[in-house]
């Protein structure tokens with residue numbers, strides 16, 4: 001284990017106590033005691049910039065820290081809360097628990113991607129079926145503390161579906177009223193069913209995700225609702241643990257690449273922060289490269305990357321991967337920093353490639369939702385372009401569960417694609433079964 005190296009560009013030092021710092025004006029406030037530190041609208045009260053949490057300095061070496069994360073007590077705390085004060089100092093979190101998701105391999109998927117060894121970090125195995133639970137446990141823990149001080153009427157988010165499902169579940173567990181804003185007609189049925197079933201007031205907004213977010217942000221400024229989108233810095237603190245947990249599962253040996261889908265770019269920002277912090281803490285001795293993958297119809301970040309990030313791009317988004325149907329990513333600047341700090345790459349893959357990769361992930365017995373398959377499609381594309389070598393170690397993050405979007409599955413398998421596997425109606429006879437068996 002090497003000692004902590006030089007702090008990467010843009011990385012803040014650790015604090016004696018956690019504090020919130022503004023990305024834009026640099027204002028700093030005590031993140032726990034001060035109600036204005038992370039207000040309901042989750043942005044800087046001085047200038048409106050995005051806030052980042054600077055966690056408490058652990059005061060030990062990387063080796064000691066890695067060992068302390070491996071104790072029975074740390075493991076018992078659960079995947080997110082195992083990391084303790086590096087995420088949030090609460091000792092009474094609103095937790096399911098979440099995290100502790102598997103890192104799996106599949107020879108079939110390695111072959112599909114053209115790699116010797118592709119690993120998949122399956123975040124669909126979280127309690128509500130997506131990675132959002134990792135950030136939501138932390139944000140709702142913060143919201144409960146704020147509500148005790150009387151400033152929260154309800155918790156709210158704009159969502160393409162998964163954040164809504166997660167918020168609805170955690171709000172229900174905490175006994176908080178919840179409001180979710182989703183784009184009418186563009187949310188996968190599993191996610192809508194979850195938000196409804198968990199009891200959130202689900203608002204089908206006649207607009208796209210970007211307009212939903214603008215509305216939710218306005219409500220958080222004027223109506224006293226606590227905004228739980230990934231502009232909320234506590235969300236990113238929880239989401240950092242995806243990266244940390246996969247590094248721990250690899251015994252803190254960094255892979256060459258980590259691939260993940262990009263939408264609002266909160267997760268990209270969280271991964272950048274997690275990797276910079278892991279390096280600064282001496283947990284890893286080199287930083288993996290991030291491969292952020294967007295759907296071609298919703299790829300403003302990929303377009304800007306191709307242009308050296310000379311300008312901020314917005315598009316009118318359209319893709320079968322509704323989770324990442326986002327044209328104006330909110331966490332833009334910090335995602336740019338994450339790509340620069342990790343020598344990362346941003347790619348776009350078209351819907352056909354996403355559905356093809358999804359069918360491969362599903363047929364491997366692993367399964368994921370369409371947006372998640374963008375990771376695998378992106379790795380395959382990067383390998384085909386020679387960006388990734390066959391013997392590179394690559395972890396692709398599967399962000400959501402197969403059951404999130406059953407309609408896309410059934411539409412794909414009803415069609416004429418090579419992997420189509422439509423259900424077959426039969427008479428209740430043994431001859432009919434035999435005929436099917438003969439065709440296998």
Ligand code: F0G
Nearest residue numbers: 159160162163263264265266267399400
């Ligand atoms: N994968 C899935 C399954 C998602 O649901 C999302 C985002 C992403 C990837 C992209 O993450 O936005 O941090 O870049 N879903 C949000 C939602 C927008 O509302 O559920 P990101």
